[in-house]
Amino acid sequence: MTQFAFDVDSSNFQQIVIDGSHQVPVVVDFWAPWCGPCKVLKPILEKLAEEYQGQFILAKVNSDENQELAAQFGVRGIPSVKALYGGAIVDEFSGAIPEGEVREFLARIIPSPAEELRLKAAELKAQGDAAQALQMLAEASKLDAGNEQVRLDAAETLFELGELDEAKRLLDSLSPLTKLEDRAVQLAAKLDFALSGQTGGDEAGLRDKIEADPKDMASRLQLANLLVATGRPAEGMDQLLAMIALDRAWNDETARKTMLTVFNLLAGNPLVAEYRRKLASALN
Numbered sequence: 001m002t003q004f005a006f007d008v009d010s011s012n013f014q015q016i017v018i019d020g021s022h023q024v025p026v027v028v029d030f031w032a033p034w035c036g037p038c039k040v041l042k043p044i045l046e047k048l049a050e051e052y053q054g055q056f057i058l059a060k061v062n063s064d065e066n067q068e069l070a071a072q073f074g075v076r077g078i079p080s081v082k083a084l085y086g087g088a089i090v091d092e093f094s095g096a097i098p099e100g101e102v103r104e105f106l107a108r109i110i111p112s113p114a115e116e117l118r119l120k121a122a123e124l125k126a127q128g129d130a131a132q133a134l135q136m137l138a139e140a141s142k143l144d145a146g147n148e149q150v151r152l153d154a155a156e157t158l159f160e161l162g163e164l165d166e167a168k169r170l171l172d173s174l175s176p177l178t179k180l181e182d183r184a185v186q187l188a189a190k191l192d193f194a195l196s197g198q199t200g201g202d203e204a205g206l207r208d209k210i211e212a213d214p215k216d217m218a219s220r221l222q223l224a225n226l227l228v229a230t231g232r233p234a235e236g237m238d239q240l241l242a243m244i245a246l247d248r249a250w251n252d253e254t255a256r257k258t259m260l261t262v263f264n265l266l267a268g269n270p271l272v273a274e275y276r277r278k279l280a281s282a283l284n
Contacts, residue, residue, distance in 0.1 A: 004049040005058040009066050017059050021084040025056040025109045030063045030070055030080040037096035038079045044099050045081075048106065051146060055110045056083075083109045098181050100149050114144035118153060130160050148178045156187055164194055182267065189265035193236075196225035203227075217243055217250050221258070228262055237262055237275050244282045256283070 008016050008028070017026050029045055031038035042060065049058040063070040063078055073082055073089075083091040083105070091109055107115040117140035124133040137154040144150065151170050158167035168191050171184065178184055203226055209219040220243050227236035240262075243255035259279050263272050 005046050008059040008061050018087055020057055025085045027056050028059045028082045030061050030075045030078050032064045035078050041079045041096040044102055099177050100181050114140040114147055118150055130157050133157055148174050185264050189261050193225050193229040241282050
């Protein structure tokens with residue numbers, strides 16, 4: 001236990017959770033020792049309780065040992081997290097979620113100045129003022145340097161402004177867990193192709209090289225990167241499939257690995273299913 005995180009049972013639940021929630025929000029984590037997802041979520045909650053320094057209190061309830069409490073709060077699966085404020089549940093979620101989503105959950109119950117600036121920055125970007133949004137995100141980062149969602153927002157904004165190297169620097173500074181979030185994965189893919197497109201030469205020149213030597217794999221890869229970076233992913237993937245047909249093993253299967261990166265970039269796009277089939281056919 002710390003001064004911000006407590007093991008709670010029926011003997012101290014009223015004092016820590018109900019009475020305590022009239023002072024600050026209390027986040028109740030129903031967990032059990034055998035629960036794998038609980039072992040992922042619990043350390044995140046404990047870390048954030050320490051980081052937020054009393055902006056919320058974490059109450060950890062072993063649901064196996066406190067089945068009446070779990071039933072009272074309608075817990076049907078674990079981990080189950082309930083946020084109480086003023087004696088009432090104000091928000092909740094079930095299952096293990098990434099740290100970024102936990103922060104967003106906390107922001108809903110304890111909105112910080114940094115989160116308020118982040119929301120304003122999102123509004124500015126939606127209005128087309130990415131430069132002003134970036135300035136506001138810089139202010140938010142000063143208020144809360146550990147907020148990785150602010151840094152991820154800034155990386156996305158820098159990408160839109162064409163500041164690719166700075167966007168990559170920010171993206172690289174994120175924790176491994178945050179890098180696994182969908183929008184971080186997609187931004188990483190966009191940056192890879194955009195940076196490759198910058199150094200790969202012009203399209204006409206690359207096509208001339210390929211026409212002169214169809215087995216020029218380096219030029220095909222540069223062209224594929226350029227096509228994806230400029231919004232023509234199907235044409236880029238066609239070049240990658242051609243590379244696989246020519247020499248599947250070239251440069252440690254770079255063509256296949258690049259295809260997988262394109263799939264990450266296009267998550268949700270019908271092209272992914274189409275080209276997964278084509279890739280499977282090419283590899284068989």
